[in-house]
Amino acid sequence: MQHPLHIAVIGGGASGLTAAIFAANEAAVRNRKVNITLYEAADRVGKKILVTGNGRCNLTNEQISSASYFGETGLFDRIYPLFDRDKTLSFFASLGLLTVSDEAGRIYPYSRKAASVLDALLTECARLGIRQSVDTKISSIRKTPDGYLLNEDIFADRAILAVGGKAGSAKQHTDGVFSVLAAAGIGCAPFYPALTAFEIKGFTKSLKGIRAAGELMLSKNGKTLACAAGEIQYTEYGISGIAAMELSCYAEPEAIRNGAYALTADSIPAFAFSELRAHFEKMKKSRPDMPAIVFLTGLTPKALAQYFLKESETDPQTPLGDMTRKQADGLLGLCKAKTYPVGALRGFENAQVMRGGIRASELTDTLQMKKMPGVYACGEMIDIIGTCGGYNLQWAWTSGAVAGMNCIREIE
């Protein structure tokens, strides 16, 4: 009689849950007896899914391509077609979970509740007989003649690593697993936070609390790297918000330490400088008595207007009629392009994802680890991250499904 294989899925997040479900389905198709257990260090599986997308879970995007990813994008291009966005949506629909897109192409559960996504996955895990071992942190993985021994007392014929990264506010448990990989000589790209905020050198606290729509440009040694539009949030340490988070993916810690990066904020992106100047000239003519602060607060939040006036050494009460062309250009120039020198990236606790992780050269195109046969990897622990918009969860679903299916398909 065929003995059931024990498949250990290490990490019960988005990718681990998906991997467990696809391994169980593949085993059923192939009439393979398996016991699948999710080993989760936290007291319950899927906790992070609940906080994604501000509790609404932006689970994928209408536009998925490697252009929205960083790191090992070649591996992404090879793996993504195997379980792409459409297959992901069909999978969730088969679990009863319908979805809806917003105007920016971000896809959410129809309920707009992250809990719906987790419930659907957990219900499917239960239906397929997938076991859960919570409060079980895996810190060692040792090869034996027949398979692998986890924490020296859990035997697994095959294992799927799905421990995620170091980002997020919850306590992280990944170090043990990454130490195992390092000891096995498995190459990982250096880890650092991404989708996080920027600390600005000598940042003024007077801007703290301002939130305004705008556009940010990240430059390195004066050369533009990327631009992003969205809400700019000014904090006590620097600049946050969706646009800053997106740009953080382009910044590397070494270059930050060398003072190479700067962020430039366009606080009035809807109008070109020439249009703003024309507007100023018109107002100066029609309302020469209008104080500069009143003029500016018609364009930006008042606190930002006050800051630009201070920076350009203009008294807020200066009537427009008394302002010279040079003075007006200086002020409007700050509104269109105020440059802030980047001091640091915010740490892992403020980040949504981790850059770095397992290099593509360590994996087959079925996501098996070349130096640990029978062990697969998926999710954020591979050196692939996406920008904001559902791209990271899409990678978790894609890589989880591919690792789960292949873990069964590749059994001799």
Ligand SMILES: Cc1cc2nc3c(=O)[nH]c(=O)nc-3n(C[C@H](O)[C@H](O)[C@H](O)COP(=O)(O)OP(=O)(O)OC[C@H]3O[C@@H](n4cnc5c(N)ncnc54)[C@H](O)[C@@H]3O)c2cc1C
């Ligand atoms: C606040 C926040 C909001 C986000 N919003 C979005 C969003 O809307 N859309 C999007 O696409 N992405 C979002 N992300 C990113 C996304 O959540 C992650 O990329 C995704 O969850 C990664 O899935 P994963 O399975 O690889 O890792 P995780 O979801 O991190 O799961 C890893 C699991 O492994 C467990 N674990 C770790 N180490 C061990 C160990 N040694 N032994 C046993 N278990 C272990 C962890 O406890 C965890 O449960 C967000 C992230 C954060 C922090």
